[in-house]
Amino acid sequence: MAKKKIGFASGIGFILAAAGSAVGLGNLWSFPYKTAKNGGAAFVFVYIACVLLIGFVTMLSEIHLGKRAHANPITSYKKINKNVGWCGLVAIAIPFFITCYYAVLGGYTVKYTLNSFSGNAGILGTFSVNVGEVTLYTGIFLLLAIIVIMSGVKEGIEKMSKILMPALFVILLAIVAYSLCLGEGVKEGLSFYLNPDFKSLGIQGVLSAMGQAFFSLSLGMGIMITYGSYTGKETNIVRSTAMICLFDTLVAFLAGLAIFPAVAHFDPTMLESSKGVALIFAILPEVFDSMGVLGSIVSFLFFAMVTIAAITSVMSLIEVVTQFFIQKFHAPRKRSALVAAALCFAVSVPIGISLGKVGILEESGLNLFGLDWLTFFDEVTNTVLMPVCALFSCLAIGWFIGPKNAIKEMEEHSDKKKINSVLAAVYSVMVKFITPALILIVEVFGVKSEIDGGNAPVVIAAYGLIAVCVILYFIFFRNAETGTNNDEIAVDGGRTLESFNEV
């Protein structure tokens, strides 16, 4: 029988795949406008602190949770304690809901890429309400992602990430170089983006930076557990985590350098409105429009880059659900990926309709408690659920497994044995006390802002979902097999877990 490899073949493959998950719309879209809005360099400074204090620690913990169990998030938590397996179910539910709205935005990026040569200026109003087109592009986007996932972790996700991530970086560098060489307006653009202003940062800005760090690093859900579960001894997870965090932050920072000098040069009147969500689908197309002939090429490259970023992110989201289907139901990978994507697609259709009518046109229509579906799902997952789930991973390492044991395991599971003792000591304190405390602050303020903003249903839906996961877990999963990576090998044939570990 042909040998099948389950898992990443190389350390760099894992880093690029995880970086592919992390680098997404959050980097190329939200980071630049949030920085400009919340005090420029002051925001960047706080953001970097969040990456170090919360992001790095949480990511390392999540990757380790997956790596030590070689299994999906439910089994990974179950291996710590049978009664906390439900945390893993929450960690699988979140990516499902995020995929549903992320796919709609991914559909927009595909449309804008293909339409670059006809011009995207002003199309948002007509495109977003064209239900057929929005649904079609959402479908195309999902299809592109699952074709990759169906080929497997090594042959699909890893191979594609190795091609797409360098491509993304080269395109980004080319656009940054182009932008910075424009001459007039460059200074104004840079100062608009980065001029430090601690007054406009405020507590709101700090919270926004914390939330942004979570989302951008793909933390607080099963992704890093799932990807971590596919790593073997060749992967040094401490170094990999550092590289993923660094790359993700670098791309986000560079995205602002690519965008604002060009806006200031070609259409300075647009600067003020580029501080908001309208940035990439409404403002930038106008800027590309005023670039003349070169505009369509820059637009094509820019949106192709955004599409690449979004596809590698959505791949990681769907993979979490796919892995669970494979391991729990012993279904073949192709069928699992198709079912996962089909379910997400079904939910993404009303989200797409609602985004056009309620979110962009602000007419009444398909809404959930006064919010368009996308905003509702985004706030349920991003604001309320992701910090809770990140808290689970830190508590699992900090209080259940214990930092000392976790570090020992990390050393045993890696060829590069010793972890620097200072780093180990800092990590131990962080994962046990400081990071959970900071995450708790994010959670409390997030919930408070939802309630103050009149969005109590968002909070109820989020905690309701956790309650449902707990109940389902104790009824269906606690005393049943929930599978490991070995199950995929059993279904598809291939090498054993032991031989996998040795690679």
Ligand code: PHE
């Ligand atoms: N990290 C991705 C981004 O920055 C988004 C994402 C969030 C992807 C959560 C997967 C999971 O856009």
